[in-house]
Amino acid sequence: MYDQLVLSGIMVVLVGCLFGTRLNPAWLFVGAICTAYLAGLISLENMLSNYANPSLITLVLLILVSIAVEKTTLIQYLARSLANGSLNRSVLKLGVSTAFLSSFTNNTAVVASLISAVKDSQTHSPSKLLLPLSYTAILGGTLTLIGTSTNLIVNGFAVEAGMAPLGFFDFTLVGLGALLVGLITIMVMLKYLPDNGKKNQEVVPFYLEGKVQADSKLIGRTVEENGLRDLKALFLAEIIRGERRICAVTPQQEILEGDVLLFVGDIHSVPLLQRFDGLKVVHDKHEKDVNHLVEVVISQSSKFLGKTVKEVRFREQFHAAVIAIRRGHDRLQGGLGHVQLQAGDSLILAPSEQFYELPNLKREFVYISGLDLQTHLAPKQSNMVMAGFVAVLAFSVFDLVPMVKGLMVLLLALCLSGAIKVNEMKRRFPVDLVAIVGSAIGLAKLMIDTGLAAQISAGLFAVLGDFGPYGAFIAIFLMTVLFTELITNNAAAALSFPVAYALAVGFGVNPLPFVMAVAFGASASFISPFGYQTNLMVYSAGNYRVRDYVAMGLPLSVVYCITVLTLIPMVFPF
Incomplete structure (x- = not known):
């Protein structure tokens, strides 16, 4: 009884923090399992053994091996062929290819490898391709055991x-x-995606900043008198005056020395702002580069996530000045230096010549306009990488060599051949994923061993018992779908699995359909840009609004749920 009460408290706090705070889920899960250890619910040996789970080790090895796979000519060929044909043909080709690649390699890596080619497409608007790219990467991950981290977990x-x-x-x-019904739905709903092509660039909501200098003629005059009110494609959103923020700026607002004026609008209006006497948009040595701006998109692997431009000393790190930031269509607040960077943020930079020579560009950014960030292997080496990877999968499928052993040998060979560098592995090592999964496995075992999962399932059984196993199966699936839209997919699987397994045991039926409900439910993140990392990666790159995800993702989610709920009991009977 003591164990159940303590574990219940730990799980309530964990779930509450996952849903109610922005704390890193990895820290929350590690904190939960450590609390369980301190409370005497689990031994140190058992707690640590969960981080050596074979499925987790397999997942880590796959992520590391995918570093080489994404450099192969297969990815290059796909990127070059995207622009061929009509929009429907391009989306279909992109969808099938992305799903295929995502079925055996990390789907985040697939999207990161293709996002630059899609953004630079001269044939179709990126906004018509990027969201289908993310959705088909998610759908492709459900095809095999190794397609997504969720399945392995x-x-x-x-x-x-x-x-x-x-x-x-x-x-x-x-x-x-x-995947089939998902592709059909995407093709049908394609017309509802925005066409944010070149003709619509004037509405791109970049976030610009200008500072009023001491000798500026703007000082002492109102917004209206200075002509700052009716700027084409620009809107004066805020004024930062010391520690004070002036929002909803009126035409009568007086401009003072040192004011920071925050504009929302077209990045191409930077030269227009520079015509205002004493309004400094790009500072010091980068000013001469204002007509040679570059756009970058923050990577999921960037070490700057959650930090502000000021905290990371962006100018010193990259020899480039940040003059604008965009996060989808979200209205950002405060000075540019105080915006916390997120994966998928688009930054407009005024770079110096040293910027292009920096070695860490590929780690921090998934896209830089005018640059190919992807390192490519020579054709012979590329063929060897693909042959080795296919051989590992084949040996595993036919039970000749365990996948863990095959991946270890392949990773060692890739390192010795130079296809993967040690620094690349250090950068891509999924520390957060290991922390979440290792801790979640321990918590799931505790929930089952202490009887807490059985107690929860008993309560659900009282509610769902009249609906039978199929009703409980639907409830678990929908609960997991809800969790994965609100928190991370891996956390959703961790929270749902113990209850799903205990429900199956309570009904006395095969637990496999319930397990599959958790796996497929945790992959159903289509409605929000923040529910899955590939959705977030294309958010600003495609200049999407949240409503664009709802418009296409909601029908896709409904069709996906109906399909999965129909097929799982047919393939895996109760």
Whole structure:
């Protein structure tokens, strides 16, 4: 009883923090399992052993091996072929190819590798391609055991609960059905995506900053008198005066020395702002480069996430001045230096010549206008990488060599051949994922071993018992879908699995359909740009609004849910 009460408290705090705060989920899960250890619920040996789970090790090795796979000519060929044909043909080709690649390599890496080619497409608007790119990467991840981290994590949960390991293609039939109806839905809903092409660049809401200098003629005159009110494609949103923010700026607002004027609008209006006497838009040595601006998109692997431009000393780090920031269509507040950077943010930079020579550009950015950030392997080396990877998968599928062993040998060979550098592995090592998954496996085992999961399922059984196993199966699936839209997909799987397994045991049925409900439900993130990392990566790059995700993602989510709920019981009977 003591164990259940303490664990209940830990789980309530964990869930509350996941839903109610912006704290890093990795810290929350590690904190939860450490609290369980301090409370005597789990031994140190058992707690640490969860981080050596075979499924977790497999996932880490796959992420590291994918560093080489994404450099191969296969990715290059796909990127070059995107612009060929009509929009429908391009989206279909992009969708099928992305889904195929995502079925055996990290879908975040696939999107990162293709986002630059899509953004630079001269044939179709990026906004018509980027969201389908993200959605098909998610759908492709459901096709195989290794397609998404969620599938491997759920497999780890299942093995720890005493079930047989899931097979490589156990997900494929249901995943193919979901992919097929998903592609059809995307094609039908394509017309509702915005066309943010060149003709619509004037509405791109970049966030610009100008500072009033001591000798400026703007000082002592109102906004209206200075002609700052009716600027074409620009809107004066705020004035920062010391520690004070002046919002909803009126035409009668007087301009003072040192004021920071915050504009929202067209990045191409920077030269217009420079015509105002004493309004400094780009500072010191970067001023001469104002007509040679570059756009960059912050990477998911950037070490600057959650930090402000000022905190990371951006100018010193990159020899470039940040003159504008865009985050989808969100209205940012405060000075540019105080905006916390997020994955997917678009920054407009005035770079010096040293900027292009920096070695860490690929780590921090997934896209730089005019530059190809992807390192490419020579054709012979590329073929060897793909042959080795396919061989590892084949040996695993036919039970000749365990995947963990095959991936270890392949990773070592890739390092010795130079296809993967040690620095690349250090940069891409998924520390947060290891922390979440290792901790979540321990918490899931505790919920099952202490009987807490059984207690929760008993309560649900009282509510859902009249609906039978299928009703409970639907409830678990929808609960996981809700969780994955509100928190991370891996956290959603971790919270849902113990309850799903205990419900199946309570009904006395095969737990496999419930396990699959958790796996496929945790991959159903289509409605929000913040629910899945690939959605966030294309958010600013495609100049989307949240409503664009709802317009296409809601029908896609409904169709996906209906398809999965229909196919899982057919493929995996109760």
